[in-house]
Amino acid sequence: MEGLPxxxxxxxxxxxxxxxxxxxxxxxxxEHAPLARELTRSAYEAGAFYVDxxxxxxxxxxxxxxxxxxxxxxxxxxxxxxxxxxxxxGGAVISIxxxxxxxxxxxxxxxxxxxxxxxxxxxxxxxxxxxxxxSWTIAAFPSPxxxxxxxxxxxxxxxxxxxxxxxxxxxxxPVEAWRAHTxxxxxxxxxxxxxxxxxxxxHGDGTxxxxxxxxxxxxxxxxxxxxxxxxxxxNVPTEEVFxxxxxxxxxxxxxxxxxxxxxxxxVRDLEVRFEAGAVVDVSASSxxxxxxxxxxxxxxxxxxxxxxxxxxxxxxxxTGITFFNTLFDENAACxxxxxxxxxxxxxxxxxxxxxxxQERGVNVSSVHTDFMIGGPKVQVDGLTxxxxxxxxxxxxxxxxxx
Amino acid sequence: MAATGLELDPRLERYAELAVRxxxxxxxxxxxxxxxxxxxxxxxxxxxRAGYAAGARYVDVLYRDPHVRHALIELGPDExxxxxxxxxxxxxxxxxxxxxxxIATTGSSEPELMADLDGTRVGxxxxxxxxxxAMQRMANRRINWSGVAYPNExxxxxxxxxxxxxxxxxxxxxxxRLDEPDPVAAWNAHVDRLERRAEQLNALGxxxxxxxxxxxxxxxxxxxxxxxxxxxxxxxWGSxxxxNMPTEEVFxxxxxxxxxxxxxxxxxxxxxxxxVRGLAMRFExxxxxxxxxxxxxxxxxxxxxxxxxxxxxxxxxxxxxxxxxxTGLTFSDTxYDENATCxxxxxxxxxxxMESTDVEGFNVASVHTDFMIGGPEVEIDAVTxxxxxxxxxxxxxxxxxx
Numbered sequence: 001m002e003g004l005p006x007x008x009x010x011x012x013x014x015x016x017x018x019x020x021x022x023x024x025x026x027x028x029x030x031e032h033a034p035l036a037r038e039l040t041r042s043a044y045e046a047g048a049f050y051v052d053x054x055x056x057x058x059x060x061x062x063x064x065x066x067x068x069x070x071x072x073x074x075x076x077x078x079x080x081x082x083x084x085x086x087x088x089x090g091g092a093v094i095s096i097x098x099x100x101x102x103x104x105x106x107x108x109x110x111x112x113x114x115x116x117x118x119x120x121x122x123x124x125x126x127x128x129x130x131x132x133x134x135s136w137t138i139a140a141f142p143s144p145x146x147x148x149x150x151x152x153x154x155x156x157x158x159x160x161x162x163x164x165x166x167x168x169x170x171x172x173x174p175v176e177a178w179r180a181h182t183x184x185x186x187x188x189x190x191x192x193x194x195x196x197x198x199x200x201x202x203h204g205d206g207t208x209x210x211x212x213x214x215x216x217x218x219x220x221x222x223x224x225x226x227x228x229x230x231x232x233x234x235n236v237p238t239e240e241v242f243x244x245x246x247x248x249x250x251x252x253x254x255x256x257x258x259x260x261x262x263x264x265x266x267v268r269d270l271e272v273r274f275e276a277g278a279v280v281d282v283s284a285s286s287x288x289x290x291x292x293x294x295x296x297x298x299x300x301x302x303x304x305x306x307x308x309x310x311x312x313x314x315x316x317x318x319t320g321i322t323f324f325n326t327l328f329d330e331n332a333a334c335x336x337x338x339x340x341x342x343x344x345x346x347x348x349x350x351x352x353x354x355x356x357x358q359e360r361g362v363n364v365s366s367v368h369t370d371f372m373i374g375g376p377k378v379q380v381d382g383l384t385x386x387x388x389x390x391x392x393x394x395x396x397x398x399x400x401x402x
Numbered sequence: 403m404a405a406t407g408l409e410l411d412p413r414l415e416r417y418a419e420l421a422v423r424x425x426x427x428x429x430x431x432x433x434x435x436x437x438x439x440x441x442x443x444x445x446x447x448x449x450x451r452a453g454y455a456a457g458a459r460y461v462d463v464l465y466r467d468p469h470v471r472h473a474l475i476e477l478g479p480d481e482x483x484x485x486x487x488x489x490x491x492x493x494x495x496x497x498x499x500x501x502x503x504x505i506a507t508t509g510s511s512e513p514e515l516m517a518d519l520d521g522t523r524v525g526x527x528x529x530x531x532x533x534x535x536a537m538q539r540m541a542n543r544r545i546n547w548s549g550v551a552y553p554n555e556x557x558x559x560x561x562x563x564x565x566x567x568x569x570x571x572x573x574x575x576x577x578x579r580l581d582e583p584d585p586v587a588a589w590n591a592h593v594d595r596l597e598r599r600a601e602q603l604n605a606l607g608x609x610x611x612x613x614x615x616x617x618x619x620x621x622x623x624x625x626x627x628x629x630x631x632x633x634x635x636x637x638x639w640g641s642x643x644x645x646n647m648p649t650e651e652v653f654x655x656x657x658x659x660x661x662x663x664x665x666x667x668x669x670x671x672x673x674x675x676x677x678v679r680g681l682a683m684r685f686e687x688x689x690x691x692x693x694x695x696x697x698x699x700x701x702x703x704x705x706x707x708x709x710x711x712x713x714x715x716x717x718x719x720x721x722x723x724x725x726x727x728x729t730g731l732t733f734s735d736t737x738y739d740e741n742a743t744c745x746x747x748x749x750x751x752x753x754x755x756m757e758s759t760d761v762e763g764f765n766v767a768s769v770h771t772d773f774m775i776g777g778p779e780v781e782i783d784a785v786t787x788x789x790x791x792x793x794x795x796x797x798x799x800x801x802x803x804x
Contacts, residue, residue: 030443030465037469044477050485051474055440055465059447063461067454077433077462078496083489 001034001142001160003169008038010167010236012046014178015137016092017232020047023086025093028141030055031100035141039094048092054083058104065108065116076118084121088128090228092135097327100143102261110265114293119366126368130343131350132224135232139167140327149324166237166315166328182222182233188241188309189219191400195390197382200245200307202334205255205377209274211307211336212249214361219243220345239316239331242308244341247363248277250304257333258372261324265290270371277303279338291369295338300358300365306337310374312396326370334374334393339367411444413571417550417580418448420647422456424589425548426503427643430457432546435497438507440465442552449505458503464493468515475519475527483523486532494532498539501639504547508737511556513672524674525704534768541753543636546643549737550578560677560734577648577725577738593644596632599719600652602802603630606792608784611717613744615780616666617682622717622746623660625763628755630654635754648726650741653718655751657763659688661714668743669774672734676701681773688713690748702771706748710767716747720776722798736772744776744795 012018024043028036033055040051065073076084087093105113128134140163144154151158164170171177202209221241223233256270267287273280279302282291295302308330310317316331323329341363343349349357354364374380380393391399422428434453436446443465450461474482497504516524539545551557553574555565562569575581582588608630613620632652636642667681680696690712693703706712718740720727726741733739749769753759759766776782782795793801 030440033440033467033469037467037473040470040473041477044473049479050482050487051470051478052487053467053470055467057443057447057463057465059443060450060461060463063447063450063454067451068460072460075460077460079462079489079493082492083487086488 001157003164004034004038005042006174007164007167007169008035008042010169010174010178011039011094011137011139012042014175015139015233015236016094016135017230018043018046018048018092018135019228019230021049022047023091024048024051025083025087025091026051026053026096027093028053028055028096029100030057031143032096032098032141035096052083058099058101061116062104062108065105065112073112073116074119076120080118081120081124084124088124088134090133095136095138096141097138097325098140098143098146099261099325100145102145102149102266102324106265110287110289111293113265114262114290115297117366122366126340126366132226132344135226135230137232137234137236138327139236140325146325150321162319162321166319166331168315178233185221185238185241187402188398188400189221191402192219192241192382195382195384198385199249199383200392201381201383201389202254202373202378203381204379205257205375206271207254207373207378209250209252209254209373210383211304212246214244214246214346216346216348216360217243217245218345218347220342224344235327235331237316237328237331239314240308240310240335242306242342242345244343244345244362245304245307246277246361247300247303247305247341247358248361250274250277254336254373256371256373257375257378258322258329259324260287260369260371261326262287262290262294262369266324267291279303294367294369297367298365300363301339301367303338303363303365304336305339305341305363305365305368306370308335308370309380309393310334311393311398312376313398317396329372330370333372334378334380335370335372337368337370339363339365339369413575413580414444414448415452416585417578418445418452419455420578420580420585420589421449421505421548421550422452424586425550425644425647426505426546427641428453428456428458428503428546429641431459433500433502434458434461435493435502435504436461436463436507437504438463438465438552439509439511440467441511441554441556442507442509445507445550445552462493468510468512471527472515472519475516475523483527484530486529490529490532491535494536494539498542498544501544501637504545506547506549507552508549508735509551509554509557510560510672510735511554513556513560513677513734516674516676521676521698521700522704524676525701527674530768537750537768537770541759543638543754546637546641548643548645548647550647551735551737557735561731573729573731576729577741579725589644593633596649596652597634598804599800599802600630600632602804603652603784606784607787609787610660610785611794612783612785613665613775613780615777618665618775618780620663620665620685620775621661622714623657625655625657625761627757627761628655631752631755646737646741648738648741650724650726651718651720653716653752654755655764656714656717657688658713658715658751658765659763661685661688665746665775667773667775668777668780669732669739670734671702671771671773672736673705673771674701677734678702705769705771708767708769710765711749711769713748713765713767714746715749715751715765715767715770716772718745718772719782719794720744721795721800722778723800727798739774740772743774744780744782745772745774747772
């Protein structure tokens with residue numbers, strides 16, 4: 001696995017943009033230890049005051065889901081919340097993705113699997129992200145189990161090479177290549193913001209879906225500048241530009257174009273129908289129950305919080321690989337997410353309560369799950385307030401010009 | 403409940419059950435806090451299963467990664483070496499205030515990992531506030547806690563010079579009586595025998611212990627109000643637990659002002675991921691005034707130089723019937739080696755042996771490090787309050803009878 005130190009540097013310097021004197025939090029699974037250790041070294045070299053690595057073991061979680069009382073499944077232990085508070089208070093947080101045992105929870109009661117989330121910690125972290133008080137990023141680490149899922153054989157080196165290409169480690173100067181890349185995504189956001197779209201229309205390949213946008217929605221791509229002025233890149237890789245839809249104005253049917261990995265369950269051939277913003281029907285050839293359980297988590301889990309556009313130039317898309325991991329697959333194709341809104345893509349929300357946000361059309365939920373709806377057969381048009389239809393994506397090619 | 407897709411090792415499951423039921427003596431509804439090295443994950447997972455099976459409300463596992471620690475010591479700022487993350491302090495607070503159960507594991511997978519680092523920084527790098535709080539909270543006697551070891555390749559390599567984990571497992575199973583048909587019954591009989599020895603010593607009225615052997619001529623003064631104890635502790639709420647598995651010792655807290663003479667360690671000491679060999683110390687008026695070792699004496703000096711680190715907190719007696727001693731092995735792990743032979747510890751005293759710790763002569767410190775001073779060549783006598791000299795150990799044979 002050549003290039004791991006360079007990868008760690010990229011995550012620390014571009015992803016979280018760790019500042020001197022900052023406390024850096026790393027969330028990892030035990031199998032991610034080689035990357036967690038490199039990240040620790042990189043972060044100290046970037047001037048971190050302290051690096052706090054927390055390993056969360058999916059086997060321990062499995063035992064909890066199997067045996068703990070129902071009410072424990074959604075609890076957050078007080079010290080875990082304390083750590084999230086420290087993260088939210090100006091910390092940098094790096095989360096490592098990549099399930100080493102993707103089917104570990106497959107034999108459990110999927111309703112309990114869907115339910116098992118530390119809600120208070122999730123909410124606090126979502127709030128910190130919305131208020132932009134934290135520098136956060138997610139990057140992946142390969143494992144034999146994940147490679148098995150992707151390639152049908154535990155070829156971890158091949159998976160590593162694929163990841164390395166999607167994160168531009170093959171460039172002479174990956175950090176510089178990333179700066180140019182995030183700039184290009186930012187330019188697309190300017191194009192879209194200039195159009196001031198009223199809605200997006202996805203159609204083709206079993207999908208006919210209209211998603212209403214909010215007047216205050218801004219398109220975001222590449223990275224985010226937080227309140228401390230630090231420009232961090234929340235996802236490594238990232239190929240998307242995204243915004244927050246109006247929670248009340250999604251209509252029609254959408255068919256997922258890629259499998260969805262959901263808390264250890266693989267959902268295939270997901271199809272969802274919306275009426276007046278809410279999900280009214282869910283079907284899938286496998287894993288539909290896990291989706292239904294998530295949609296029932298709270299009153300707003302069944303409404304959209306994100307819509308995101310990705311074209312065929314995506315390095316993830318170009319690999320032609322289904323990674324069974326949202327971090328990658330959401331960068332292969334256009335997608336939407338049910339659940340909590342991407343708050344920081346909407347201006348003027350800072351002091352609003354949850355109820356006020358919802359009244360404005362901004363969805364508030366403890367859930368946020370992306371699923372892929374784009375591909376060469378799905379066309380995306382923008383609908384303007386004055387009734388024009390503007391092609392945005394055709395056969396995976398970006399149609400807008402500066 | 404079947405754990406399909408997961409091959410469980412029955413010996414490991416039995417071991418975890420022993421640690422939960424006899425060691426921590428977990429009560430229904432308690433939270434179980436497991437703290438262990440990342441490489442001990444299989445044991446942590448088994449402890450989680452055993453914990454829930456015994457009725458734990460929740461099992462919280464905290465993994466420590468020595469490589470992350472190595473990066474801190476190598477690359478981190480000076481002022482971070484003693485940093486205690488607030489959330490880890492909070493974890494201890496909850497353990498104490500909510501009467502949690504705790505199991506920590508030993509068996510260093512990389513005992514010499516820190517050997518390439520500056521010994522002074524290695525010695526300084528400890529979570530000072532956390533250690534102080536942990537010792538105070540354990541003194542509150544509201545946590546039923548236990549320690550067990552996890553056989554692993556690195557530890558096997560230390561013990562045998564080759565990574566023979568199976569051979570180490572056999573030794574661990576022998577020492578922890580896992581080889582008995584009914585390990586729980588065997589433990590009860592064993593603990594009763596050790597507690598009788600403690601009663602013998604309490605009945606004698608010991609004023610001083612005298613050690614004579616190669617390089618050793620030491621007198622340790624006993625503390626008024628300190629009892630001799632063995633094996634089994636009790637929380638304020640009446641839970642009887644076994645803090646160490648294995649345990650072969652009877653122990654008390656000495657008067658911190660009344661140790662005089664010279665002592666030479668009879669086994670290597672593993673400390674801060676370094677192995678200290680040939681350790682010798684001289685005491686005057688209870689205080690350690692001179693420390694020598696073949697190498698790495700600095701890591702001991704750094705500990706002894708902390709507040710009250712230079713005074714004794716424990717004295718313990720072990721005879722040749724010890725199963726640990728009978729293996730003839732040096733485990734380079736305090737949990738084992740301290741049960742092979744007699745030892746003393748500098749640093750924090752043992753609150754469990756006191757009615758009140760608020761007495762002159764009881765040592766309060768943020769360190770507690772045991773080192774071995776016994777063996778067949780070391781004779782130990784007790785001098786009683788009424789001036790009698792009574793042999794306690796000769797050639798590793800216990801001399802007292804009921």
